[in-house]
Amino acid sequence: MVSAIYPLAAALASAFLLGLLHERQRAPAYAITLGVLGFMTLTAASWVWGFAQTGQAGFEIYTAGVAPPFAISLRLGLAEASLMLLINLTGLLSAIHLQAPLLAHGRRAMAVLLIAVMALGGLVMTRDLFNLFVFIELIVIATGGLVLLSDDPRAVVAGFKYLIISQLVTVFLLIGIIFAYHGTGTLNIDGMAMTTMGLASGGALAFFLMFIAVVIETKPFPANGWALDIYESAHPAFAAIFSAASAAAALFAVDKLLLIGGSDWLPIATGIGILSFVGANLLALPQTNDRRLLGYSSIAQTGLVLVVLGQRDLLGDHTLYVAGGLLLANAVAKAGLFWLSDLIPKREPAAWAALRHHPLALFAFATLLALLVGLPPFPSFYAKWDLVHPLADAGRLWLLGLILFGTLLEAGYLFRWFGYSLKREAPALTGSLVSPRFGVVLVAVAAAWLLALLWGELSVHDNLLLAVPLAFALAFLALDWLPARVKNALAITGLVAYFALTYTDYDPLRMIFAVIFLLGSALTMLAGFDVQGRRPGFYPSVMLMLAGLIMLIRATDSFAFFAAWEVLTIGSYFLILRGKRSEPHALSYLLFSFGGALAMLAGFALAAQGAPSIELVALAQVAESVAPWVFLLLAIGFMTKTAAIGLHIWLPGAHAEAELDVSPMVSGILLKAGLYGLMVLLLAMGTQRLAGVDLVDLLLWIGALTAFLGNLMAIFQEDAKRLLAYSSIGQMGYAIFGLALMNHLGWLMALMFVINHYIYKSMLFLAVGGVARRTGTRQMFLMGGLITLMPLSFIAVMIGIIAMSGVPPLSGFGGRWIFYNAILATDARLPIALIFLSGPIAFLYLFRLIHTIFLGQLKDEHRQVKEAPFWILLPQMIYVAILIVAALVPGLLLRHVDQYLTEFFPFGALNWEGLRITSDFGYWNPVAIMLTIGVIFMLLLSWLLFVNRRAQKVKQFNIVFSAERPYRPETTHFAWNFFAPYRKAMGFLVQPLVTRFWDLITQTLHGIGEMTRRIYNGNAQTYAFHLIGFVVVVFLLGPGGTA
């Protein structure tokens, strides 16, 4: 191993040597700078490799050949080596990025950069307090110099503010150090930790001063206005160092000091950290400058790491893994994003749309954001999971709640930003992507994926990156250059092949979902053959969603389940975001899903009771004291996906604005994930009571209300796809209701709904999507009379609504029949009434699909409309066939499920004898019904043909309308506001109260952020007051103040 002294010495020496070069020899000076930084990086990499390979413990390096306290000592261990690698690499890459300004400013700027990197490394390695002070001051001076590399004249002010703050820090630090030395007789950190310092009265104060000085270097909220100004105005490559390297070094220094302070000071670190995390994320919400936004996020993340350091008493040796995961994730993401920001022409976040036409840049942006938010498979995902579990076990629920709240805020503004990048007007990039400036961003992206692999390997859980479905989905990223049809064929083959390979693994319940998720999606994807060109980004997204879905049903423990949940959420978010006007809807989808996921995370953490994860079947054995809470949290999580009433507002927009073949997927397939979750939950935990309320009863009510209100809202829609979307809300309500009945038939009905809803919703969305494609509108009142022009679409819709409304002879009737049997067995009268009422309401809106789109008068502009494209029709026709087969022999799949359910609900199983299905209350013979209906239909039809045979055909504009000639077909086709009387009577029930409620919440949060950030009034003296106030408050609240 190269001695730790060499890199420091090399940087120092070459910084001096640069001074010997002639002012004009800038290229050689730059080459030396890069060479030294490269050497430092390689050395650090060799250390990391060495420690990782040998598992060797860290060791001390005595600089003057004598042991402390008589000389300064450095320490080098795995943590130090990793941080050195981070710092040096960030320095090197930033130096590459800074090529132009460095060459313009000459050797002095390069020397300052070398000193900065060296000092940051020194801060990490040193074990001596006074040495710590020296390195901090070197960082201050170097920062003061490097800030000036910016083209922004305001950077000068920012640098000055920073110097003022650091003067205050210097005073605190020196006074603290000298009194600590006085109390202990040593300057060595470990020596001081051992003497436990006459920490009595003066000692505690001395420690406090040192501690707070170093904490301020981590830019804690709210004493951090100066840091934000630097983030905003400095050169982005320096901001990268400031965010990635400086914060990492400062955090490590805090950790070293905590060694001296002992466990008394851990709560203080936690408190400062959580305040920063939540506060900075809240203030980031109203940000309009991308770099300042990144600055806020950086402060928040640093705060979170501080929380982890403060939880050392819980995490023990695992602290390094958790803190390291969060810290490295933030550092890599921030450095990459700051570097990337240099290619963006303007500073408002919406200008990041410039990346839109550059897939690689967009991929980099997405990767870095995912890394920052902590989505799987990135290290911060593992870290957050491992942080939350001990917190839940130790009962630190407030902290846990605040962490999750902050995480949600962060996801909110980061994904809003991502939405801009895809949807807003795209300006031109300010530079070429074939340049070192973008090259360094790609290094960050590569580092992100490497870290993902590494953290997966190191974790006690499975390595997510190695999961076959996820790897298959990610492979589509590399294949994105292929034509869409080739990718479509590959995707379908992959789905079918995976089913063929794994179908023996599933029990009947999971089989239903596996069939829908794998084969069902393959079927829907046939529509994808309709798309010409490359369709960039589509396949990675859809495969990510499907990978998540399939991992969900294969998961056996809570970690795998949760990871799958997030994967499917993020995949479907990308998918929904592809729609033309879907930016706000995709965001609201993501926020509800992510919020739900965080509720699930809390639920799983509570359930695990200290274990790293919990088997899903073990949910049944959760201690009674927490079980109802676990149930509640998990149920809320799942219900965000099924769009239960109150959590439903994302669905209509998300489903309606999605692309033609995406709507059937996110509706027919994705919604089932929530139902699956609820099933797993209910099977494991059964009924729970909280404060005297039976939670399953609550679920029953939610199901009934969702069904009723969802359907009611559907009837007032003018947009065909929105109508279908609202109807999905209602349908999911039925399914939840069925599950909450907690009896055999209720579950059977829910499962039947799962299958049926998949079939007819996919079919209807495809059919309506095809019509919308051809007519160029989704507004139903602008259509009409399309029956002759689009007969196949008409048939699909016709069959679809017959199936869905539950009239005989199609499979919907089977569902109804089981459903009526199921509710006969319960005594929840009021919700049953609601559910009954929603049936006829469903007729109302389904009728409109036929009446308004296909019947009535053809509009002038639609006279040339053609039938929907072949590939859109093909899956629909297959669905029609499936519906008819399912209607004739429902037992094909259902009887296995019925049998399987007997395990859990022994009573009330159906009797499948021949063609007849018998329940306790009656029987159902699908074939007989089909025949009866068929005969009646044929009879009526032939009678109609018979009486109509002499009828005269009347063309559309024939004068038969009471002598008034209709110039516009609209006037003869009543379609708009079709249910006006109902609206008058029941409109009060569909007031957008829930939307208003959630709007109010987001507005309040924004308002708080907007108001609070006014404390940063830009005045350096105000910032100094903040700092002093912060120090005083921390002192009064800390162990020093109360002692």
Added chain:
Amino acid sequence: MVFIAMAAGFILILIGFYGALTNRNLLRMIVSFTLADTGVHIVLVAVGALPGRTAPILDASVPVAEAVTRIVDPVPQALVLTAIVIGLGVTTLMLAYAYRLFAQKGTLDIAKFTELKW
């Protein structure tokens, strides 16, 4: 004597802080910080001082063998030297900044430099 030095040091620090927080003129702020710095230096030396002992310079008058009993604690003295040097560096940098700021706006009023905020 040590007490007086210590007290003087802390008073200087407080005066420095007060001056830096109440004066809006950049140069006055910088001067205030140098006052505070000086106060810190005095405190540093005062902490290491032992009454009746001599400077930690080992020469003919203080043989090595007797050093432990005759000199004051050398560590704070070493520290204060470093601190003075660093203080000089930072002060110089601040003055350079003040010059640049004045060149930008023709004023030294700190309250005029608030474009970066929120």
